[in-house]
Amino acid sequence: MKVLFSFVIVLILASSTAFSQLVAGYLPKDCQASALTAAKKIAADAELIGIATFKASIPVATTTIDIGMNLTDGKSSAWAYLFHSVSKDTILISPFIRLLGSCTAIDIPAGTAPGDFGPGDLGLGQLPATYLQGSALLTALGKDGDYATYHKANPDSLPQFSVLSTAADAVFDFPAGTPFWTISWQGSGQQGAGGLTCFVHAETGQTLCIGLPTSVQEEPFSAAVTVMPNPVHDVMTVSIPLSWTGHSVSMDIVDQVGTVVSTSTFTASAPMIIASTSTLANGSYIIRLRQNGQLVQRNVVLVK
Numbered sequence: 001m002k003v004l005f006s007f008v009i010v011l012i013l014a015s016s017t018a019f020s021q022l023v024a025g026y027l028p029k030d031c032q033a034s035a036l037t038a039a040k041k042i043a044a045d046a047e048l049i050g051i052a053t054f055k056a057s058i059p060v061a062t063t064t065i066d067i068g069m070n071l072t073d074g075k076s077s078a079w080a081y082l083f084h085s086v087s088k089d090t091i092l093i094s095p096f097i098r099l100l101g102s103c104t105a106i107d108i109p110a111g112t113a114p115g116d117f118g119p120g121d122l123g124l125g126q127l128p129a130t131y132l133q134g135s136a137l138l139t140a141l142g143k144d145g146d147y148a149t150y151h152k153a154n155p156d157s158l159p160q161f162s163v164l165s166t167a168a169d170a171v172f173d174f175p176a177g178t179p180f181w182t183i184s185w186q187g188s189g190q191q192g193a194g195g196l197t198c199f200v201h202a203e204t205g206q207t208l209c210i211g212l213p214t215s216v217q218e219e220p221f222s223a224a225v226t227v228m229p230n231p232v233h234d235v236m237t238v239s240i241p242l243s244w245t246g247h248s249v250s251m252d253i254v255d256q257v258g259t260v261v262s263t264s265t266f267t268a269s270a271p272m273i274i275a276s277t278s279t280l281a282n283g284s285y286i287i288r289l290r291q292n293g294q295l296v297q298r299n300v301v302l303v304k
Contacts, residue, residue: 023077025076034103034105035094043085045086049082049125079096082094131202132201140207150196164179181202184198225296225298232300237273238274238287240291253286284300287299
């Protein structure tokens, strides 16, 4: 089950001043109850599994308005609420704006967004009643050194997307089911070089940010893939290009005689893969990664 949608809001107003007066930025919690009410009219068992906003430039008269999570207050002019219904076996998407102080549902017309977002790739766990948002979220984010460095160099950069969901699988130190924010800035270079993705535990504020180098010449595509530690014992961490996140990735582990001893295909929810090697025997292996015709191989030694 996968739902793809483009997050585009078309507002026809006389001026950018009118826009700012009528549609105000708000925090995710502000319209959550309204979104839940709307979702339950469609599916009584609807449960909130995700909240998202995306960077988009909306033309208004002779200027444009940037939509996305503001890094000053954590607000956005539009949030999309994602609900899972077991009875209907579907994911409902309810985008809202705050028009004249009132939470207002909007349609999602066809259009071009910064990228397709697949809510079917999210964990289906229900979001907790309380979670970090606004200034508390930004405070947690600001404690990460990589983010602080990036934000200092790019103070006015809106995240490409900001998504609150639960982990379908373990992500770094976050076990499956953990509610966390994924906040990502797309780099301007090839393969997303110069971008940054941060993961923030939505309850504790634990934060980890991962970025790609600003120069592709200094760091060619394949060099974004590393295996740690090496030699490996029971668990290895494989970094992958930031541009692979959100896409299907295949990973094979090949032994010294060319036999594939492990194979898996998954949607990368983060630019890093954590894999168990506890069932493999000591020896040398090749880690083979594929994504949309791109192939990268790394040698690794297993020592228990």
